[in-house]
Amino acid sequence: MSYIKPKFRHPRLPTNKLGFTVADYDGAISTLCAGCGHDSISAAIRNACFQSAIPPHRIAKVSGIGCSSKMPTYFLGKSHGFNSVHGRMPSVATGASLANRDLTYIGVSGDGDTASIGMGQFIHLIRRNVNMTYIVANNGCYGLTKGQDSATADLGSVAKGGAVNPFDGIDLAALALLQGASFVARSFSGDKGQLEPLIRAAMAHKGFAFIDVVSPCVTFNNHVGSTKSYAETREHLDAMPLDFVPMREEITTQYAEGTTQAVTLHDGSAIHLKKADATYKANDRRAAMDVVQQAHADGRILTGLLYLDPDSQDLNQNLNLATRPLNELGKDELCPGSKVLKSINEGLR
Amino acid sequence: MKPTDIQDPEYFHKVVDCQFACPAHTPVPEYIRLIAQERYTDAYMINWESNVFPGVLGRTCDRPCEPACRRGRVEEEPVAICRLKRVAADFKDDVKGLLPGAGPKNGKKVALIGGGPASLTVARDLAPLGYELHLYDEHAKAGGFMRSQIPAFRLPDEVLDEEVGYVLDMGVHTHFNKYVDSLQSILDQDYDAIFVGCGAPRGRDLPNLPGRKEADKNIHIGIDWLSSVAFEHTKSIGKRVIVLGGGNTAMDCCRTSRRLGGEDVKVIVRSPFEDMKASPWEKEDAIHEGIPILDNHVPKEFVVKDGKLVGMKFEKVEAQYDAEGKRSLVPTGEDLVYVECDDVLIAIGQENAFPWIEKSTGVRFTSWGTPIINDDETFQSTNKRVFFGGDSAFGPANIITAVAHGHKAAVSIDMYCNGQNPEVNRPAPHVTLVSQKMGIHEWSYDSIPVIDKREAVPLVALEEALKSKTLEVELGFDVETAFVQAERCLNCDAQTVFTDSACIECDACTDICPTSCISFVENAEEPELRQSLLVPAENAEQDLYVSGELATGKVMVKDEDVCLHCGLCAERCPTAAWDMQKFYYTMAKAAPVLVEAAE
Known part of the structure; x- marks a missing residue:
């Protein structure tokens, strides 16, 4: 198996605003199974960071344990990263975000890491609205331990060994909506046209941005009977295409009137939802929950931006933390001396 | 677009850029891999089947493959294909046992006029089929312009003799020192077919330049002069030499002059340096030997004093290009430049000349003086029994082109002699397509490209080189360098x-x-x-x-x-x-x- 990627790149690779090519956002060569949906998500994250021209050293990747959590090695080789304990990435991400609020945080997790062992942490991450992008590579099975059903496996899905799943799966997007997440989306690893702008929007969003990505496990969950195979996902896919337009950038794509809806983010960038009808409201949480439930009942895999609160207050704002990152504050600022202490004490007398 | 038809062998053929660019379509990546595996004999045989003269071409080829090499599009320099070919020739074992011999007689007789690469290729392809082959050449040895025009310091006689010998040893009847002065006389004999591979034997002259006649003793036509050096009729030249022309023949003339007593040798050419016809590496080799190249100088006059050539006058020009990119050389208006010299070599091009082909033969010619040929597949002339190839077909080209012509002409001759029309139902190329999978993630070839850079072939010390007319200048790659250079190949096949x-x-x-x-x-x-x-x-x-x-x-x-x-x-x-x-x-x-x- 090749363990190195050739050094040569296309001589005419486009560059972004920083002068970087997409190759500058590459990581090590993947050791996941050939054809794994996770590799496609890695590529989508790489492409999104390239397109949004985020300096690689201003990004931190955090993950837990599992096939999904190996992914950060395979993209953004020049960024910061922390591979934490199983299901405990939310704690690390929370701490990191508090210590340095200026970095862009990308959390990568899986259905096991989030919906089983990490469920307790995940819920609180949502509740606290930590400013990060949280991607779940959701394949409905434990690929690293030979494909047992995971907590997101759909009711009735047939495992590779033939066993039919008797339990209803946890719908992580519905859960995030219910718990008050400020940005909720669903996508499919095989649809980069949608996934890339979603990741860009999630990174631009101030607050917790959750993307549940159906990511087929080619080795253990890509057979007939599986509800999360490439073929089955495509068969039931109901994708809402979208574009992401960063702040201060002109919209160059022409849309026919009445077929698109723009959602403006806090920083002025915009998401253009193509094919969205007039009744669709991205910022209506109850409507979003309805839509998700309806799609589930219809057996459709509804993908796209499900909900967005453009005015959300993230953890740093809610805690009234210093606007400068805590890790940049020096001794004099953190320990301003007896004179200041005296004046505070005076104020409390 | 319509789906690509990969059943058409030409689709994948085109992907192998080097092989596609090679007129004889040598399977380059295949032999380069064999070199890396130290299977030099196998690498040589692949070459030999395609291009007949691997040792010769590994030193002298015009290398159309290298500018085409894909590696040149992903980094600075292409794979050193040509010099790797020489490695196969240098390190091979005795190959005689692997070569085909003459086949059982088929009763057909073919005459080959001229002993150059085209005729020898025809002989190589027809001998195993049992043809009786008669090769005519005006010189004492076969080889054509490989012998007469390529100096021995670039191509040692032993290398040429060996590879010419492989062909002649297949039972070819040679008629050396026999200048054919009448095609009719050949047609009158009982040959079933005649192949003309006599080259483009006439070097262009400057007959109308003032002083040309008076200075004739010290003015030489480049290709004739090189030939006369090769056959040791000429052994010296004046101290100051002007070589006129910018092609590879000019480069051979100036470098040969340096070895025959020329101390102040200059190449003077009409066109700008970049437009010169010579291959870049041949220009470099000349400059390396201390030969200046004066470009944008148009010859105006041979200056004669007391009945002897003393110098030449040139007009300085500059190249101007019109909207269509067509070049014209416009005088700068400066005074004529005078360059002193003892001898002048004119190497400004060659043309075809067939004074020996009579009208009665039915072989007709274009207004350019080249024979009228069906197309570049059949090489059949207006007399169906007569075929042309090499420089004599379409004018001066190079060895590898002559070889390619030879292969195609041999197919035509074989079809013609068997009563078939060579224009239709020509045989298809030989093609195989086989998976290289060795394991789940393993291939039979070194799939991940290395990042090593191209290296130049080492040369003998300049001082030594200039002392000898026959000492080969290039030393060739050693096996270690050859391995690294071979590994640079991207395996486009x-x-x-x-x-x-x-x-x-x-x-x-x-x-x-x-x-x-x-x-x-x-x-x-x-x-x-x-x-x-x-x-x-x-x-x-x-x-x-x-x-x-x-x-x-x-x-x-x-x-x-x-x-x-x-x-x-x-x-x-x-x-x-x-x-x-x-x-x-x-x-x-x-x-x-x-x-x-x-x-």
């Missing part, structure tokens, strides 16, 4: 074969491809499709490989331009929709296939 029915559109191939060659997009007409890829396919000379429609309605489009043939697409493919398959192609020849693709 390991084709990326795509089976659209197996594709599940997981994007693994497009994500992993280091050079972003693979895109999954909506189909469109070619110009639009080229723009819609991950990196727009701007090199229009390189094809797009387009699949049939996939499940999502998209198509797979691969831009062949900078594919590294690293096999990662196939390694990352979960369904083996991609496979790396070795494409082995050899052009159709009259003789049976000698060498198959290596195991």
Whole structure:
């Protein structure tokens, strides 16, 4: 198996605003199974960071344990990263975000890491609205331990060994909506046209941005009977295409009137939802929950931006933390001396 | 676009840029891999079957393959293909036992006029079929311009003798020192077919330049002079020499002059340096030997004093290009430049001359003086019994082109002698396509490209080189360097074969491809499709490989331009929709296939 990627790149690779090519956002060569949906998500994250021209050293990747959590090695080789304990990435991400609020945080997790062992942490991450992008590579099975059903496996899905799943799966997007997440989306690893702008929007969003990505496990969950195979996902896919337009950038794509809806983010960038009808409201949480439930009942895999609160207050704002990152504050600022202490004490007398 | 037809051997053939550019379509990557495996004899045999003169060409080829090499599009320099060919020749074992001999007599007789690479190739291809071959040459040895015009310090006699010998030893009847002065006299004999491979024997002159006649004793036509040096009729030249012309013959003339007593040798050429016809490396070799090249100088006069040549006058010009890029040389208006000299060599081109072909033969000529030939496949002239090839067919070219002509003409002659029309139902090329998969993620070739740079071939010390007319200047690569240089080959013959029915559109191939060659997009007409890829396919000379429609309605489009043939697409493919398959192609020849693709 090749363990190195050739050094040569296309001589005419486009560059972004920083002068970087997409190759500058590459990581090590993947050791996941050939054809794994996770590799496609890695590529989508790489492409999104390239397109949004985020300096690689201003990004931190955090993950837990599992096939999904190996992914950060395979993209953004020049960024910061922390591979934490199983299901405990939310704690690390929370701490990191508090210590340095200026970095862009990308959390990568899986259905096991989030919906089983990490469920307790995940819920609180949502509740606290930590400013990060949280991607779940959701394949409905434990690929690293030979494909047992995971907590997101759909009711009735047939495992590779033939066993039919008797339990209803946890719908992580519905859960995030219910718990008050400020940005909720669903996508499919095989649809980069949608996934890339979603990741860009999630990174631009101030607050917790959750993307549940159906990511087929080619080795253990890509057979007939599986509800999360490439073929089955495509068969039931109901994708809402979208574009992401960063702040201060002109919209160059022409849309026919009445077929698109723009959602403006806090920083002025915009998401253009193509094919969205007039009744669709991205910022209506109850409507979003309805839509998700309806799609589930219809057996459709509804993908796209499900909900967005453009005015959300993230953890740093809610805690009234210093606007400068805590890790940049020096001794004099953190320990301003007896004179200041005296004046505070005076104020409390 | 319509799905690419990979059943057409020419599609994958074109992907192997070096082989496609080679007039004789030598399977370059195949022999380069064999060199890396130290299988020099096998590498030599692959060459020998395709180009007949690997040792000669490994030193002197015009290398159309190298500018075409894909490596030159992903880094600075192409693979050193030509000099690797020499490595195969230098380190091979005795190959005599591997060469075909004359076949059982088939009762047909063919005359070959001229003993150069074209005629020798025809002989090589027809001898195993049992033809009785009669080769005529005006000189005492065969080789044609490989012997008469390429100086021995670039091509040692032993190398040429060996490879010419391999052909002649196949039972060819030689008629040396026999200048054929009448084609009719040959036609009158009982030959079933006649092949004319006599080259383009007439060097251009400057007959109307003032002083030309008076200074005749010290003015020489380049190719005649080189030939006279090669056959040791000429052994010296004046101290100050002007070589007129900017082609490879001019380069050979000036470097030979340096070895025959020329101390102040200059090349003076009309065109700008960049436009000179000589190969860049031949210009470099001349400059390395202390020979200045004066460009933009148009010869105006031979200056004669007391009945002897003393110098030449030149007009300075500059090149101007019109809107269509057509060049004109416009005088700068400066005074004429006077350059002193003792001898002048004129190497300003060659032309075809057939004073020995009578009208009665039915062989007719174009207004350019070249024979009228059906096309560049059959090489049959207006007299169906007479075939042409090499420089005598279309004017001066090079050895590898002459060899390619020879192969095609031999096919035509064989068809003609068997009562077939050589214009139709010509044999197809020999093609095999075999998977190179050795394990789940393992290929039979070194798939990941190395980053080593190209190295120049070491030379003997300049002082030593200039002392001898026969000491070979280039030393050739040693085996260690040859290995590194061979490993630079990207194995473009390991084709990326795509089976659209197996594709599940997981994007693994497009994500992993280091050079972003693979895109999954909506189909469109070619110009639009080229723009819609991950990196727009701007090199229009390189094809797009387009699949049939996939499940999502998209198509797979691969831009062949900078594919590294690293096999990662196939390694990352979960369904083996991609496979790396070795494409082995050899052009159709009259003789049976000698060498198959290596195991």
